[in-house]
Amino acid sequence: MDCYGEELEHYPQFMIRLGLIIWVCMFTSIFANAEDGYQLWLRYNRIQNANLLQRYTNSIATWAVFGNSQVVESARNELRLGLQGLLNKQIPESTELSPTGSLAVGTPHDSPLIRSLGAAQQLDQVDAEGYAIYTTSSGNFPVTVITGNSDIGVLYGVFHFLRLLQTQQPIENLSIVSNPKIKRRLLNHWDNLDRTVERGYAGCSIWDWHRLPDFISPRYTDYARANASIGINGTVLTNVNANALIFRADYLDKIKALADVFRPYGIKVYLTARFSAPIELDGLPTADPLDPRVQSWWQEKVAEIYKLIPDFGGFLVKANSEGQPGPQNYNRTHADGANMLADALAPYNGVVMWRAFVYSNAANEDRAKLAYNEFVPLDGSFRKNVLVQVKNGPIDFQPREPVHPMFGAMPKTPLMMEFQITQEYLGQGTHLVYLAPMYTEALKFDTYAKGPGSEVAKIIDGQLDNHALSGMAGVSNIGNDRNWTGHLFGQSNWFAYGRLAWDPDMDAAEIADEWIRMTFSNEPDVIRAVSALMLMSHEICVQYMTPLGLHHLFDTGHHYGPGPWVNDLSQREWNPTYYHQADRQGIGFDRTATGSNATSQYFEPWHSRFESPTECPEKYLLWFHRVRWTDTLDSGQSLWEALCRQYDAGCDGVVRMHAIWNSVVGKIDSERYNEVDMMLHIQEKEARWWRDACLSYFQSISGLPFPAGFDPPQKTLEYFKSRSFPYAPGTKPRW
Ligand code: BDP
Secondary structure, eight states, X not given: OOHHHXXXXXXXXXXXXXXXXXXXXXXXXXXXXXXXXXXXXOOOOXXXXXXXHHHHHHHTSEEXXXXXXXHHHHHHHHHHHHHHHHHSSOOOBOSSOOTTOEEEESOGGXXXXXXXXXXXXXXXXXXXXXXXXXXXXXXXXXXXXXXXSSHHHHHHHHHHHHHHHHTTOOOSSOEEEEOOSSSEEEEEOOBOTTSOBTTOOSSSOSXXXXXXXXXXXXXXXXXXXXXXXXXXXXXXXXXXXXXXXXXXXXXXXXXXXXXXXXXXXXXXXXXXXXXXXXXXXXXXXXXXXXXXXXXXXXXHHHHHHHHHOTTOXXXXXXXXXXXXXXXXXXXXXXXXXXXXXHHHHGGGTOEEEEEOOOOOSSOOSOHHHHHHHXXXXXXXXXXXXXEEEEESSSSSSOSSOOOOTTTTTOTTSOEEEEEEOSOTTTTTTTOOOOOHHHHHHHHTOBOOBTBTTOBHHHHHTSTXXXXXXXXXXXXXXXXXXXXXXXXXXXXXXXXXXXXXXXOXXXXXXXXXXXXXXXXXXXXXXXXXXXXXXXXXXXXXXXXXXXXXXXXXXXXXXXXXXXXTXXXXXXXXXXXXXXXXXXXXXXXXXXXXXXXXXXXXXXXXXXXXXXXXTXXXXXXXXXHHOOEETXXXXXXXXXXXXXXXXXXXXXXXXXHHHHHHHHTTTTTSOHHHHHHHHHHHHHHHHHHHXXXXXXHHHHHHHHXXXXXXXXXXXXXXXXXXXXXXXXXXXXXXXXX
16 A cells, blocks of 8 residues: 555544644644733733732732721622632632732722731821822731722722732832722713714714613623723723713613613713703793792702712713803803802712803804913803813814813813813724824923923812812723723723823823733733834824824714815814815914914913914924925925825835734734724725825825825716715714
8 A cells, every 4th residue: 555545544533633633733822822902901810920920929828808898898799809810820819828928909998907917107198089009018027018098999909909010010119009090080971871882983873772681782891991900090981972861760770770880890871961951841930040940950850869879979960062052042151051050069079060162153253262361251250069070172082183272371270181082083983093192292282381390280180279079981882892992092092081081191102002012912022013103103193194293184974084075064063174274375274363362372382383374383383374385394304295204104114014013913812903903904094095085185285296106096076076984983074
């Protein structure tokens, strides 16, 4: 028999063996690497580094959590889950200390052991929600203590400790004290009762209103865990374009069910209040805030809510903005409206977050100035439990805006920061854009409101003007997609938002580093590559969408993709042409003294810097100035050439990002690798779409040739104008 025949003879057996091997490989690879993103950054996968694993196992030979409250129970469960996963074994829960090291967790109030380990002294610098993590010893036995003045402090400490393990930090000699700098750290869900999400790109709303209050999805607990792990302590469940129905008794029962799930994680629920709710729900003839019938309606409603949810947080209100009802319908001011609700909430320590996102349809004034004009004169007239919630920039969550001039201009009123986490204007569900650099650009901006050192971060954390109330809101990017945020990297923006709400002085790179380690890998190559691509991504997006201070070039309704040509919408300020004002001579919005004078709303030296075309930072040039196409910029290029080069640089940037991602192939699981790879492919195509559509249009206006060597758009302007996306996610019919 020849070899060939011999092989054939053994063929069936061989095939069975081969099949078995393939099956085992597939099985183990599926289960070892099943990574669909659901776990977010709370992946407690076994630590691969054997030395480290041994060191951790020695330091945590036993562990105990003291106390019995719901919040302490959450801390205990999380620690159990985390240790079991990361250390890959069940560590005994015991109050007996081990000679190699033990972990003791709880408030001094709950445990004599924690008291005996010097917690009181460590907690000297710790506030109501903060914590201390430190290494000490009992006899000769090393002990790691996680403690706080409150149970929630302990839970936050536990998450911090797990983060140390997840990011593979040494834990033998700890001395950590951490307090949140901002008190109300909230997510704002723009979720509707029909489960659509106003600007959502990750599926439907996670709130399953129809099945609530009886069906409690396990997702609600995981949502709470994820938020608590980054210090978020409140959630506004409903859209700012509010529906009064949420105040009906059956809906309040649903809210109560969610509040009950979130409470063990220190998360309070808040609702958006539709100003006309008394009319819509109970047929009152008016919603005038000074009418006693309206006042008692709200008082009763608030009492009803607190009866069900004793720790209810309060109301978020969008009033007299984009068609929403408000106090101005009755010739009352924003303060009248906010104070009426604040009075109803005050007996229960509830707050009102009154949004400053207003622009009057009638006023023939630069939209960028309107919120300041309406609100600054009201400084000092709001009740103590009112916060005014201000978007980071004066228009509307554009890829880049200068800071909102209201920051620093209302010293008697606590101002809350509102960031958008969902990427309405930043590539929605398909672009990788890490937003921490954009957030920190705003937070670190020195307004000079009280001279140097008046950073936005210090205004919103209450330091600068001594406010007890402080807050930050992030418009959520969460939906019921398996990976929560649609794009996997959307998770990093949720994470970064929470970390910055806890500490607005944190650095975007530091946050990226944590997130990558917790989400993907602790391998230096992976961290280096992914961090580089994240940190470059925002600037690149600005370049291919709205460079040099351009803004609101987005197509109507869905805001997905470019529409700089749109000029037929009924309201002037809904049209992109209003914002760029391009004509044969030049482009840009003159907001200097010769134009709308929006520059005057900024403190010196910003007022003068923004006013001067040469001193104005180039990134805001066309925001504040009209510039001729042929004017020369610092680079020596004409404005037209610079614009073309910026769009080019944006496209090249995405190609670079994609190549960087490709360099981690094989170093992370293939499931998430491939998903992001496909998204980056879309992003490359869409960056090119932005470039070609915008430049085709601007060229049709400027009449100038493209610079030498420039790769011209491959399609006509008519083609770009003809594209339509009737079912793009997050589409809003009106604008
Ligand atoms: C805009 C959105 C719109 C929101 C509005 C708001 O396009 O859907 O309702 O902001 O913040 O960015 O109220």
